Amino acid sequence: MAIKHAAWTHGLGVELETSSWTALRQGYYTTVTPSSEGTFGWVHFVIPTPVIVDDIRLKPQTAMIRFSTGSTAKITNFHVYDGEMKIAEYNDLSLTGNLQFIGRAVPNNHQVLWGMAISLGVQFSGTAPTDYVQFISAGIDFYA
Template sequence: MTSASIKQAAWTHGLGVELETPSWSALRQGFYTTVRPSSGSTFGWVHFVIPTPVIVDGNRLRAVTAWIRYAAGSSAKITNFHVYDGEKKIAGFDGLALNANAISNDTRSVPGGPAVLWGTAISLGVQFSGNGPNDYVQFVSAGIDFYN
């Protein structure tokens, strides 16, 4: 996909993260959201709704690269990174062990750079070892690069 140039990059701030597990906590601060598990649930999903420009200048855009910006405590890791267009999963990366003690980026190519039709989202599976002081993830932002 390097022969084409990026048309749009759409990001959302970590303040907009949605928790699938209602017992988890989310401390929303100006610079990120800190997610912590509950004592009863140490694996769950968090979701980012990405603003999606599906058509620009009469051309349908393609999702090419998905990004997250985060930091995690030593007892937490991101194990799954999924990208959706509406109800269709357009990329899925499982069996990961993403952990960064300082704010870092993780980038994933969307296979085939599919045209987007319905609106995109990034879903992340998060695994905690328990609910101690190092069981947290700080989500700064998430985004997708769109090409013609």
């Protein structure tokens, strides 16, 4: 089945749920670091969402992220939302490394209704120089 639409957003658009964390936005990514107030939190990507193309409601098939981590940081949760509905949930992960490209399936042949987002749980070991995640981009492939 051919991709009908692929939508990506740059890492500069990442949103922090934990207000005490720091987001250093540079031309090629956003570096997120924790604060002493908390070493676990959520970051969110709003994905530009084509709901209907050529009179057909699209279906997200794969959600993807590009990132790098310091040696003491990891992504532990990968959730996908359509509006207020969580349509994919991957937990207890340990995603780490330099220039990673990770994709997760969006199950159940879901038809897009409202607008898509990817939410990532991030765990740091503390506030050492190796506690960071650089978010490069996030996207979703859509099929008819």
